[in-house]
Amino acid sequence: MNPNYLDFEQPIADLEAKIEELRLVGNDSDINITDEISRLKHKSVTLTESIFSNLTPWDIARLARHPRRPYTLDYLEMVFDDFDELHGDRHYADDLSIVGGPARLDGRPVMVIGHQKGREVRDKVKRNFGMPRPEGYRKALRLMEMAERFRMPILTFIDTPGAYPGIGAEERGQSEAIAYNLAVMSRLKTPVISTVIGEGGSGGALAIGVCDRLYMLQYSTYAVISPEGCASILWKSAEHAAQAAEAMGITADRLKELKLADKVIPEPMGGAHRAPKEIAKALKEQLKAGLDELCALSTEDLVSQRYERLTSYDTGR
Amino acid sequence: MSNWLDKIMPSMIRSDSKQRTSVPEGLWKKCPKCGAFLYKPELDKNLDVCPKCEHHLRVSARRRLDIFLDEDGREEIAAELEPWDRLKFKDSKRYKERLAQNQKATGEKDALIAMKGRTLGIPLVAVSFEFNFLGGSMGQVVGEKFVRAANIALEERIPLVCFSASGGARMQEAILSLMQMAKTAAVLERMKQEGIPYISVLTDPVFGGVSASLAMLGDLNIAEPYALIGFAGPRVIEQTVREKLPEGFQRSEFLLEHGALDMIVHRHEMRFKIASVLAKLTGQDQPEAEAAIDLEGIKPDQPAPESTDAPAS
Numbered sequence: 001m002n003p004n005y006l007d008f009e010q011p012i013a014d015l016e017a018k019i020e021e022l023r024l025v026g027n028d029s030d031i032n033i034t035d036e037i038s039r040l041k042h043k044s045v046t047l048t049e050s051i052f053s054n055l056t057p058w059d060i061a062r063l064a065r066h067p068r069r070p071y072t073l074d075y076l077e078m079v080f081d082d083f084d085e086l087h088g089d090r091h092y093a094d095d096l097s098i099v100g101g102p103a104r105l106d107g108r109p110v111m112v113i114g115h116q117k118g119r120e121v122r123d124k125v126k127r128n129f130g131m132p133r134p135e136g137y138r139k140a141l142r143l144m145e146m147a148e149r150f151r152m153p154i155l156t157f158i159d160t161p162g163a164y165p166g167i168g169a170e171e172r173g174q175s176e177a178i179a180y181n182l183a184v185m186s187r188l189k190t191p192v193i194s195t196v197i198g199e200g201g202s203g204g205a206l207a208i209g210v211c212d213r214l215y216m217l218q219y220s221t222y223a224v225i226s227p228e229g230c231a232s233i234l235w236k237s238a239e240h241a242a243q244a245a246e247a248m249g250i251t252a253d254r255l256k257e258l259k260l261a262d263k264v265i266p267e268p269m270g271g272a273h274r275a276p277k278e279i280a281k282a283l284k285e286q287l288k289a290g291l292d293e294l295c296a297l298s299t300e301d302l303v304s305q306r307y308e309r310l311t312s313y314d315t316g317r
Numbered sequence: 318m319s320n321w322l323d324k325i326m327p328s329m330i331r332s333d334s335k336q337r338t339s340v341p342e343g344l345w346k347k348c349p350k351c352g353a354f355l356y357k358p359e360l361d362k363n364l365d366v367c368p369k370c371e372h373h374l375r376v377s378a379r380r381r382l383d384i385f386l387d388e389d390g391r392e393e394i395a396a397e398l399e400p401w402d403r404l405k406f407k408d409s410k411r412y413k414e415r416l417a418q419n420q421k422a423t424g425e426k427d428a429l430i431a432m433k434g435r436t437l438g439i440p441l442v443a444v445s446f447e448f449n450f451l452g453g454s455m456g457q458v459v460g461e462k463f464v465r466a467a468n469i470a471l472e473e474r475i476p477l478v479c480f481s482a483s484g485g486a487r488m489q490e491a492i493l494s495l496m497q498m499a500k501t502a503a504v505l506e507r508m509k510q511e512g513i514p515y516i517s518v519l520t521d522p523v524f525g526g527v528s529a530s531l532a533m534l535g536d537l538n539i540a541e542p543y544a545l546i547g548f549a550g551p552r553v554i555e556q557t558v559r560e561k562l563p564e565g566f567q568r569s570e571f572l573l574e575h576g577a578l579d580m581i582v583h584r585h586e587m588r589f590k591i592a593s594v595l596a597k598l599t600g601q602d603q604p605e606a607e608a609a610i611d612l613e614g615i616k617p618d619q620p621a622p623e624s625t626d627a628p629a630s
Contacts (some may be wrong), residue, residue, distance in 0.1 A: 019336030182502035234408035
């Protein structure tokens with residue numbers, strides 16, 4: 001089985017392999033197989049549509065972690081221009097599971113900060129699987145405060161299993177690093193838009209996710225704990241992850257219903273990884289629209305509306 | 318042991334075996350650290366600190382505030398707030414049932430109690446986590462009550478003191494509980510900007526979403542001795558890094574050494590220490606120290622049951 005395909009994507013993968021095979025055969029023979037190829041292509045589209053119209057929250061959780069899904073640096077390449085990556089928290093280290101720096105969005109200077117996962121094994125380790133340590137959050141904070149000083153809007157991209165649970169991380173104050181970011185972000189005098197592009201893993205995600213607008217890609221998730229973690233605590237076994245995913249309501253659509261996400265950005269058929277350029281274009285349009293909206297507000301209104309948003313309470317009555 | 322066996326056994330052996338295997342109801346409590354049997358009235362007077370080994374036992378939210386606040390002029394804040402199951406969450410049991418069960422067991426509506434009052438004459442707002450209510454987990458009611466308490470502190474420009482004891486965010490409120498981290502952090506940042514002191518007291522245990530929000534944001538972070546405090550739980554860390562955790566890892570003393578805390582304060586000194594610091598931060602006179610706790614004269618009629626099993630670690 002191809003590790004770059006999830007189990008429910010396998011029928012699509014098989015079909016595409018067949019198309020590719022036929023195409024190769026077609027190249028070195030005179031037989032006209034164009035009709036057959038277009039028939040199979042059509043079949044592939046219908047198959048993808050039917051599979052993707054019936055995804056469970058657990059399927060979506062796995063899509064959010066898809067090994068070929070675009071990561072922050074991919075979007076930096078496709079959506080932004082002139083990105084200058086800045087490094088280090090100025091206290092201890094440069095945490096490569098968070099990347100950031102100034103860039104341009106259609107000419108407008110912005111500060112981009114995002115979790116970064118690695119693609120291949122060595123890269124995954126270097127990026128610590130997208131799980132930041134305190135220095136990652138402190139680097140992010142440094143960049144956010146810089147953005148505030150230079151009146152640049154902040155765009156964050158969320159894609160992490162969670163903050164790293166390690167000995168050193170605890171020694172250097174993982175809790176404090178997260179808590180401090182939450183506090184400072186609540187009062188930044190510059191617009192903040194957060195977009196969940198993959199996994200929104202708990203406090204480790206929120207630590208760069210306190211914002212004026214929250215967008216979620218269609219197949220991204222945002223949760224207080226991973227479905228596996230929730231299952232192992234409440235069901236006493238990680239095997240109930242699918243049930244936990246269902247119960248917690250971790251999908252973009254569910255968060256939109258709960259009024260926590262402002263927009264769900266639809267993904268191309270088959271998910272963002274099937275057509276990265278397409279999703280990048282949609283994301284860019286949404287970010288521009290969001291910034292136009294937020295930049296029209298006075299700083300005072302911006303900050304007070306964010307505070308309202310953070311502290312509001314639904315009594316359910 | 319079944320009843321019929323009890324009946325045919327000679328009474329001497331019977332009472333002996335009972336003393337060895339269980340703590341007599343009501344009068345005695347076993348220290349979870351040193352394993353000594355503690356005489357309840359003595360333990361009460363000693364503010365639930367083991368007189369033998371100084372271990373600080375967990376106490377309920379109400380008892381915590383009762384110990385901390387002066388007797389007169391207490392006013393409970395937002396006592397009417399009740400949790401509700403917005404997500405219709407169900408694991409092996411419905412969240413609704415779990416709530417009812419925990420409300421019955423603790424007598425509280427949710428896991429946070431808030432009061433306005435005074436400590437050694439210093440007016441303040443104090444909140445306290447009920448660990449026995451779903452592990453002191455933070456859901457919407459905890460977040461909202463915390464914010465309302467902080468708002469009173471802001472309006473009246475008096476300090477806020479929080480005693481945390483929590484496993485973290487409440488899973489049954491899923492993403493809604495995650496948002497409480499941002500909510501409580503936001504109100505605390507406002508207090509900071511307004512120059513209203515906030516003291517966070519971490520008591521055994523504080524983890525996850527509570528540790529990574531309101532508990533670490535104090536102007537002063539104070540802990541009780543030997544409290545377990547961290548972001549990730551020790552078991553999760555052990556599974557992730559696959560090595561043995563260092564001695565004393567995530568205990569108060571470890572956090573103090575690593576710079577996360579300002580001080581570790583004995584429960585007997587807590588009232589005075591906080592009042593004394595707050596008096597300085599708010600330009601009031603130094604409060605008068607209280608007399609030390611005297612355990613003289615509180616003695617059981619009978620000797621403590623013999624402890625035969627190994628002390629709990």
